[in-house]
Amino acid sequence: MSVVLSGVSKIYGKQKAVDNISFTVGKGEILGFLGPNGAGKSTTMKMITGYLKQDAGTIEVMGLPVSHHETESKKHIGYLSESNPLYKEMYVREYLQFNAQIHQISKPKSRIDYLLESTGLIKEANKIIGTLSKGYQQRVGLAQALIHDPEVLILDEPTSGLDMNQLVGIRALIKSMQAEKTIIFSTHIMQEVQALCSRVIIINEGQLIADDPIEQLQARISGDQILHLEIANLPATSPDFASIQGVLGVERQDNLFIISFEKDNDVRPAIFNYAVKNGLVIIGMQLITRDVAQIFQQLTKKQGDGSNL
Amino acid sequence: MWPRYFNNSQKSKEMGAIYKKEIAAFFSSLTGYIVIGVFLIILGLFMFIFPDTSLLEYDYATMDQLFSIAPLVFLFLIPAVTMRSFAEEKQRGTLEYLYTKPIKGWQIMWGKYLANLTLVLIALLPTLLYYYSVYQLGSPQGNLDSGAILGSYIGLFFLVGAFVAIGMFASAISDNQIVGFILGTLICFIVHWAFLYLANLPLWGVDVSNFIQSLGLNSHYASISKGALDSRDIIYFISVILGFIWLTQWTIEKERG
Numbered sequence: 001m002s003v004v005l006s007g008v009s010k011i012y013g014k015q016k017a018v019d020n021i022s023f024t025v026g027k028g029e030i031l032g033f034l035g036p037n038g039a040g041k042s043t044t045m046k047m048i049t050g051y052l053k054q055d056a057g058t059i060e061v062m063g064l065p066v067s068h069h070e071t072e073s074k075k076h077i078g079y080l081s082e083s084n085p086l087y088k089e090m091y092v093r094e095y096l097q098f099n100a101q102i103h104q105i106s107k108p109k110s111r112i113d114y115l116l117e118s119t120g121l122i123k124e125a126n127k128i129i130g131t132l133s134k135g136y137q138q139r140v141g142l143a144q145a146l147i148h149d150p151e152v153l154i155l156d157e158p159t160s161g162l163d164m165n166q167l168v169g170i171r172a173l174i175k176s177m178q179a180e181k182t183i184i185f186s187t188h189i190m191q192e193v194q195a196l197c198s199r200v201i202i203i204n205e206g207q208l209i210a211d212d213p214i215e216q217l218q219a220r221i222s223g224d225q226i227l228h229l230e231i232a233n234l235p236a237t238s239p240d241f242a243s244i245q246g247v248l249g250v251e252r253q254d255n256l257f258i259i260s261f262e263k264d265n266d267v268r269p270a271i272f273n274y275a276v277k278n279g280l281v282i283i284g285m286q287l288i289t290r291d292v293a294q295i296f297q298q299l300t301k302k303q304g305d306g307s308n309l
Numbered sequence: 310m311w312p313r314y315f316n317n318s319q320k321s322k323e324m325g326a327i328y329k330k331e332i333a334a335f336f337s338s339l340t341g342y343i344v345i346g347v348f349l350i351i352l353g354l355f356m357f358i359f360p361d362t363s364l365l366e367y368d369y370a371t372m373d374q375l376f377s378i379a380p381l382v383f384l385f386l387i388p389a390v391t392m393r394s395f396a397e398e399k400q401r402g403t404l405e406y407l408y409t410k411p412i413k414g415w416q417i418m419w420g421k422y423l424a425n426l427t428l429v430l431i432a433l434l435p436t437l438l439y440y441y442s443v444y445q446l447g448s449p450q451g452n453l454d455s456g457a458i459l460g461s462y463i464g465l466f467f468l469v470g471a472f473v474a475i476g477m478f479a480s481a482i483s484d485n486q487i488v489g490f491i492l493g494t495l496i497c498f499i500v501h502w503a504f505l506y507l508a509n510l511p512l513w514g515v516d517v518s519n520f521i522q523s524l525g526l527n528s529h530y531a532s533i534s535k536g537a538l539d540s541r542d543i544i545y546f547i548s549v550i551l552g553f554i555w556l557t558q559w560t561i562e563k564e565r566g
Contacts, residue, residue: 012566049409052566074411081409085402087330089337101326102410 001026001060002076002152002182003048008057010043010206017043019206020057025182025199027151030174032197033186036300040206041186042082045154048184049079062151075103078145082156082186084138088130092121092140095129096147103148115143120169135166142170146177153177155185159192171196190296204300217295229257229271230284239278244270323412327420328427335390335428344390345432351382356439370447371454375439376461376534380501380527383429383472388493390428391476392486394421395561399484408565418477418558425473433465460536467546468530472497474553481560500549501526 001024010018018040025031035041046052048059050070059066061073087095093112100108116122119139124132129140138158145153158174159167174183175196187193193200193214200217202210210217231239234255241250241257246265251258261267268285275282335341355362355378362374398404407417440458447453479493480486504525508518522528526549529542 046405046409051405051409071411071413074409077409079406079409081402081406083402085406087334087403088401089334090330094333098326098330099410101329102323102412104322 002062003184004058004060005044005048006058008044008047008054008059010040010047010052011055016206018047018054018203021203021206021208022057023201023208023211025184027182028179029199030178030183030185030197032193032200033184033203034193034200034296035186035203039203041203042156044203045079045156045184045186048152048154049077050074075148076151078148078150078153080141080145080155080158082160084141086129086137086140086144088128090129091126092116092129092132093125095140096143099144099147105148111147111149115146119143119146119173135162138162138166138170142173151181153181153183153185155183157186157188159187159189202296202299209299210295225261225263226288227259227261227268227271228284228286228288229259229282231255231257231275232281232283233279235278235280239274239280241271241274244274246270321416324416324420324423327407327412327417328424331394331421331424332427335424340390340393341428341431344386344428345435348382348386348432349435352378352436352439364443364446370443370452372440372443372458372461375436376465379465380468380530383469384494384497384501386432387425387429387469387472388476388479388490388497391425391473391493392480392489394425394477394489395481395557396484396486396489399564400486404561414558414562418554422473422477422554425477426470429469429473430466433469454536457534457536460538461534463538464530464533467533467543468501468526471500471526471546471549471553474550474557475500478553478557478560481557501530504528 003025005024006022008018008021009016021040021044033041033045043052047054048061048066050066050073053067062076064073064076066073087098090098093116096112096115097108100112105111116125119142121136121139121143124136124140129137132140138161142155142158145155155174159170162170171192174185177183185196197214199213200210201208229241232255238252239257241247241259244267246261246267248260248262250260259267259271268287271285272282274280335344352375356374357363357365360366362378364371364374367374395404398407408414443453444451475496476489476493479496480489482492483489502525504521504523505527508522508525513521523545526546529545532539532542
């Protein structure tokens, strides 16, 4: 496994920013790191990079305990921070040369040329970083993280503030590196998780509340399924869908019925038959699959319920 | 602990990268040129223009003016050079980024220290022209005490070294450059002059007074400037430099938590 966290905690004063988190990530995986603001995503990432020291637990990167082999483990990590700090007075190429020097890259020129090409920065190579747009600065940050061809790539909200085209470009770049790298990236954007990730970790208030492949995550949360049913002609007495076997609950909004039922027991034929028998005209029947966004909301809300602020 | 750092040429490559980046930053902004320009203009005014201190009005061919004014100019100039060292990097978040790179804290410290020192020494270099002028103006020509001047330059070199270390420490305390500058000037002033004033208070006997005076940079600078290279003075300066660099590193490491 490329990255192993076991029982990692980080405490600021009395508050546990990260509370006993354990997970492992291997080569070829793109791990999506989800959580509301202040959940401890960035803190966890900073601990993996070796910038912050954990107060408890161990972190290993490529088999090296970060706390004991700080400099060695950093050689295997490429990191793009959320704020993407750059030396804005430097030229793009000059900045990459500086990074190549720090990493002691043997043939810096060909590596820098390759990165300028693959991040689409060729035309910007001789511009001052401070004059570039946010999207291009983000690419410079990404090129910097990739300069030493690291095995582990940690990207903290790499697509925030980008426009649609830039977003697609950066996503494609991340996806293209999947095979030979271990990628951990945090995001707010749910579509991104579904588009890119093989696995999702959700953190809330410093605690890990879900660690699943996307498909499993959906299954785990929704033991039940949702059906939207629209009826054109409503009789005086409300139809009793709840009496149908397998139906768990019914919620009514005017002529829309939201029916939840057991996942392995498709109630649609029974509902259709019931409607025909009672003279109800069905004008819409739609099976709703929950997306990651809903799952995320549901999970983090559950957690927050106890401590209403 | 310290000397080991310099034995490893492989490891000094990262330090070299920091050093080059810092030097480039001085000269890509106006900082480098302003520092050198201001320093030379002020010294030139005192040495050749203002009648009270001008050597043209003076009866002797010496460079004493340079060596008595330079600490005062450096008191403001060096904190102005070093104020951005850490304050700016902290404010922009680039220091955090440096600490995620495979580079050690001491490599960042010494890379920055040597770059700051280099810039101030570059400013000092043209003052050799003043030496040439005084040499030519002497009657008979060349009638000046070159040995004492060499000693004074060595003293000034150590003084600059100490001021740069202090200035970097001041910059590491805050993420505001102005605070870094004011604190740097204040600490330089305290370390250089305050002990002298304290020693002159009519409170102590001669022994205590001498001891207090020996705590300040001033007495050691004066001692080396006289041309007497005393190992105690050199040890004192090196201790101040290493002490403040250690404090700087400690301050930065503490913030990483």
